[in-house]
Amino acid sequence: MKPLAALAALLFLGAAPAVEADFVLSGTPVQGGFVRGFAPAGTHALFLNGAPVELAPDGGFVLGFGRDAVPAATLRAAAADGREIVRPLLVARRTWRLQRLPTLPLNRPRTPEAVARRDAELARIIAARSTLHPVEGWRQPFRWPATGRISGVFGSARTYAGREVGPFHSGADVAVPTGTPVLAPADGVVTLAASGFSVEGGLVIVDHGHRLSSAFLHLSRMAVAPGETVRQGQPLGLSGATGRATGPHLHWSVVWNGERIDPEAVLAAALQPTRNARTPARPPTLMK
Numbered sequence: 001m002k003p004l005a006a007l008a009a010l011l012f013l014g015a016a017p018a019v020e021a022d023f024v025l026s027g028t029p030v031q032g033g034f035v036r037g038f039a040p041a042g043t044h045a046l047f048l049n050g051a052p053v054e055l056a057p058d059g060g061f062v063l064g065f066g067r068d069a070v071p072a073a074t075l076r077a078a079a080a081d082g083r084e085i086v087r088p089l090l091v092a093r094r095t096w097r098l099q100r101l102p103t104l105p106l107n108r109p110r111t112p113e114a115v116a117r118r119d120a121e122l123a124r125i126i127a128a129r130s131t132l133h134p135v136e137g138w139r140q141p142f143r144w145p146a147t148g149r150i151s152g153v154f155g156s157a158r159t160y161a162g163r164e165v166g167p168f169h170s171g172a173d174v175a176v177p178t179g180t181p182v183l184a185p186a187d188g189v190v191t192l193a194a195s196g197f198s199v200e201g202g203l204v205i206v207d208h209g210h211r212l213s214s215a216f217l218h219l220s221r222m223a224v225a226p227g228e229t230v231r232q233g234q235p236l237g238l239s240g241a242t243g244r245a246t247g248p249h250l251h252w253s254v255v256w257n258g259e260r261i262d263p264e265a266v267l268a269a270a271l272q273p274t275r276n277a278r279t280p281a282r283p284p285t286l287m288k
Helices: 003-019 112-129 263-268
Strands: 024-026 034-038 043-048 051-053 060-064 072-079 084-090 098-101 149-152 157-160 172-175 181-183 188-197 201-207 212-219 235-238 250-256 259-261
Touching (some): 034 263, 060 250, 112 188, 188 212, 188 235, 201 235, 212 235, 259 263
Parallel strands (some): 098 157
Antiparallel strands (some): 024 034, 034 060, 043 051, 043 072, 181 235, 201 212, 212 250, 250 259
């Protein structure tokens, strides 16, 4: 065999494990999206774009893609025998809505006191989202925490009074009257339950495990306390119009591994993949 042909053969053989990778994925990689999956048998570490992904003993995992995720992503499984199984992912782009809020000014703390207050609030929220528990709500099909008209969708760009452009909308808004019960969309542990936040108002955060958490904003009353284990469908509190709100509603946001993702994508990923399912093999790609 000629040297060049031998090298090509080696490259082809080296690419084969990636082609036959036993990743089982349910859901579509898309900006703001959510995917459930199983890693190949024997995987002891999993990475998305080089960052570690929480892996269950049975190989189960979940992935989230931020609102502005780049089109190309790489899922890599490290096996106990030293092999690396790689799955390239194409993250589809989305077109985002524009939402106008002509009666609400853009919130920018301007005094030292207001800045200090907001910094302290954000530190509490970051700490709550960084508190992890060995719970398995991430495995469940999620349910809406309240039922009503969807008055705000994830990812929409927003203009405020004076036509100022602010950050994108980070969750889903459900227009419900004050006092409507807000229910846990999946099992988890409460990591924050407090009132008086300048933006969020009454706020509850629930850790669902595997770095997946939900936040429930503008509550008029909390029915849970930090450290409490909650089950799917359990009341977390009552909706309201506390904090920065133009009227009574529930704002539900979901964060995975620091990325804000679309709650409706989490709801759509209702079916957990099974280990017996296999994704189609892809043609080998030779890298020069």
